[in-house]
Amino acid sequence: MYSCTRILIPYYLRKMRDKVCYILILMIIVLLPEFLQASEVNENAEASVSLRDEIKQDILHHLQDVHDFHLFTDEVSGTHISFPLPIILLDQGVQVFLSSAFHHGESAAESNGKYYVLHHNHIYRTDADGKLNYDEDHHVTNIAPLDFSITKNVFSVILLSILIFLMFKSLGDGYKKGLVARGMGKFLEPLVIFVRDDIAIPNIGKQHYQKYMSYLLTVFVFIWFINLAGLTPLGINVTGNIAVTFALAIMTFLITQITAKSYYWKHIFWMPGVPFPMKIILAPIELLGVFIKPFALMIRLYANISAGHIVLMSLIGLLFLFENWFARGAFFGLALALSVIELLVAFLQAYIFTMLTALYFGSAAASHDDH
Amino acid sequence: MEKLISEFSVGLFFWQTLLFLTLLFLLRKYAWKPTLNAVNERERSIDDALNQAEKARNEMKNLKDSNNALMNEAREERDQLMKEARTMKNEIINEAKNKAKEEAEKVLTSAREEIQNEKNKAIEELKNQVADFSFEIAEKVIGQKLNDADKQSDSVKSALNEINFN
Numbered sequence: 001m002y003s004c005t006r007i008l009i010p011y012y013l014r015k016m017r018d019k020v021c022y023i024l025i026l027m028i029i030v031l032l033p034e035f036l037q038a039s040e041v042n043e044n045a046e047a048s049v050s051l052r053d054e055i056k057q058d059i060l061h062h063l064q065d066v067h068d069f070h071l072f073t074d075e076v077s078g079t080h081i082s083f084p085l086p087i088i089l090l091d092q093g094v095q096v097f098l099s100s101a102f103h104h105g106e107s108a109a110e111s112n113g114k115y116y117v118l119h120h121n122h123i124y125r126t127d128a129d130g131k132l133n134y135d136e137d138h139h140v141t142n143i144a145p146l147d148f149s150i151t152k153n154v155f156s157v158i159l160l161s162i163l164i165f166l167m168f169k170s171l172g173d174g175y176k177k178g179l180v181a182r183g184m185g186k187f188l189e190p191l192v193i194f195v196r197d198d199i200a201i202p203n204i205g206k207q208h209y210q211k212y213m214s215y216l217l218t219v220f221v222f223i224w225f226i227n228l229a230g231l232t233p234l235g236i237n238v239t240g241n242i243a244v245t246f247a248l249a250i251m252t253f254l255i256t257q258i259t260a261k262s263y264y265w266k267h268i269f270w271m272p273g274v275p276f277p278m279k280i281i282l283a284p285i286e287l288l289g290v291f292i293k294p295f296a297l298m299i300r301l302y303a304n305i306s307a308g309h310i311v312l313m314s315l316i317g318l319l320f321l322f323e324n325w326f327a328r329g330a331f332f333g334l335a336l337a338l339s340v341i342e343l344l345v346a347f348l349q350a351y352i353f354t355m356l357t358a359l360y361f362g363s364a365a366a367s368h369d370d371h
Numbered sequence: 372m373e374k375l376i377s378e379f380s381v382g383l384f385f386w387q388t389l390l391f392l393t394l395l396f397l398l399r400k401y402a403w404k405p406t407l408n409a410v411n412e413r414e415r416s417i418d419d420a421l422n423q424a425e426k427a428r429n430e431m432k433n434l435k436d437s438n439n440a441l442m443n444e445a446r447e448e449r450d451q452l453m454k455e456a457r458t459m460k461n462e463i464i465n466e467a468k469n470k471a472k473e474e475a476e477k478v479l480t481s482a483r484e485e486i487q488n489e490k491n492k493a494i495e496e497l498k499n500q501v502a503d504f505s506f507e508i509a510e511k512v513i514g515q516k517l518n519d520a521d522k523q524s525d526s527v528k529s530a531l532n533e534i535n536f537n
Contacts, residue, residue: 065383088382147382154386161394168402175409179416192406213407214399221398222391242375243383247391 227346
């Protein structure tokens, strides 16, 4: 029959028919086990609910900062594969001990005669039994000492800072032998030139950009590398943390205000070139804008990275939730596609943060004769 | 918002700020400054090199132009010289020719004069001798000494003078 249709059907139609055939065969292969398994799904319904909760917990847990570097958990034997990180508490003196003393929140840790308990990633001071007291709203009423621990995020920042420093130091050292970048520097130098030519100079201007370069470069490289580290299976989520983005945004805010010239303040409090009543209306709006701009920086980075992690983890979670291979294939493809998009987002967010920072610096550094 | 505030960790904020500032200052000293200096320096040197090349090209062009001009000038001068030499040669030849002609003329004239003189002298002499001969002949023929010999010879001489040899 094949050879028969071969003569009758023109070439392009034959090609299309072949494609349709492939798809049909693929669908049959994929869907056949689905029909066979149909009866089993109901039995597994209860199990899948708990799995769903587990995935949800995993995602929420991932978004939070933790006190040990957790790699994975062996569900069967119930053992956690992780390494402890130092705990530093300010509680009538400095208390330093390793997070392994908490035994994953199962018992109280003792340090200098005081007892501490890890509860939902917060450390509380307790008695020797590690007993927590709750109020009516189920909030812990124990004293929470100031926590300056080297958490997983702090540890990640330290590691990545060292990595970034070593990489870019090698770039800087390469110039000792000549004016051309050497080795890895050949890849890193375009980043520096990109920040200078596409972020700093267009937004700040050739006259003033130099004094801001160190901050812009560091912010760009730091955010990008941290974002990329967040896409590794290590489960690092630093820039999806409000304290981190707050720290970055407040630095942009402070540098903008400190380096601002009279021209900048004049544009905020007494906008030139508009009628008198408008000047009075614009002043509070502009003043509010001064604070909203870094706030938007903080929220944008935090929300983008958190959302990316949540969606990516949800898709990977769905992979395990579905019993059917067709859905699994689809979610695998989706998760893969989203990972690629997240790679772009990692760069994009670093770029946007640096770009807007440069824009604010540009408005601060502008003076009357620049126009 | 409340969730964000409850999530905010002072410790993480503290460490992030500290680590970031440390990284910023370390990178500024060991990475950004050397990199930006080198990149700027390189761009400047590329600019310089390009400008220099442009300048050299212009110089080359000028040199070539001046070379051409010099060559043309030299060629013209050579032509001029050749022309002058040619005219001079012609002049010299002509002059020499004229001079030679003149000289030849002179020599001819003088020769002719000499010949004439010699001829005249010879005729004179011939006349005298002829007179003497004829006198002697006549004496012999006549056989007598003519009297008044001198008077006779004078008359012969005058007769001879009347004879033109030419």
